[in-house]
Amino acid sequence: MSAAERLADRRERLLNAAYSLFAHPGFHATTIERLCATARISNRAFYECFSSREDLMRAVYERCVEETLASVTQAIDKAPSTLDDRIVAGIAEYIRFVTKDVRRARVMHLEVRRAGDVLSGARQHTVGAFTKIIESSVGDGSDPSAPELHLLALGLIGAMTELLIEWVLASPPPPTEKLVEASVHIFRRTFTTPELSGSGHYAGRHDPS
Structure with a gap:
């Protein structure tokens, strides 16, 4: 994949992970570390996709x-x-x-x-x-x-x-x-x-x- 495609793939994986985790256990109970682990990306990659x-x-x-x-x-x-x-x-x-x-x-x-x-x-x-x-x-x-x-x-x-x-x-x-x-x-x-x-x-x- 190109760099843009890799970024889009990571973003989509984060969105999918957040959709489930923000619903349960909930927004405040979900850390960035857990989001990254579920999406199978690094913490650094998170900040390439979202600011927070x-x-x-x-x-x-x-x-x-x-x-x-x-x-x-x-x-x-x-x-x-x-x-x-x-x-x-x-x-x-x-x-x-x-x-x-x-x-x-x-x-x-x-x-x-x-x-x-x-x-x-x-x-x-x-x-x-x-x-x-x-x-x-x-x-x-x-x-x-x-x-x-x-x-x-x-x-x-x-x-x-x-x-x-x-x-x-x-x-x-x-x-x-x-x-x-x-x-x-x-x-x-x-x-x-x-x-x-x-x-x-x-x-x-x-x-x-």
Whole structure:
């Protein structure tokens, strides 16, 4: 292999090692020495690929997010055009994709928080990306309730995050379909009224009864 190929190979091995080790035993319990031993590279080679353990964690987290965003976007694009169908498809795909591999769920919803302030920016960027997906699906950009829409979308993301943390930590974990049902219920109670749920637009404030 060329020097560039060797570097790319080492980087990929480190990413794979970190994906497993940062999920379990966890970010703080995983040393650079252990990462290098698992990836079968030297400590010196580590610093040719990443500047720090936090830098590697960021790369693992961002890869998880990119894969999840792509899967959710594809599911929404394939869904029927009604608001309810689009959001339900996105919610279901998000939860099923993230929980398909417990390592992904732990990295995205538990270890990224435990990593501390160094990854807070990456996490906020991710929350913003998923919030925009909801906003673009629910509103058409001209709704005068747009500021409220943003906060409601942010609240739905927060609710789903807490449900997934529960799935990661609970023993036994709740069935993923129950997580989907709960998230869909929150969405429907928050964003739609029965007569407008099929219109494809945000219904705005409504009687919650």
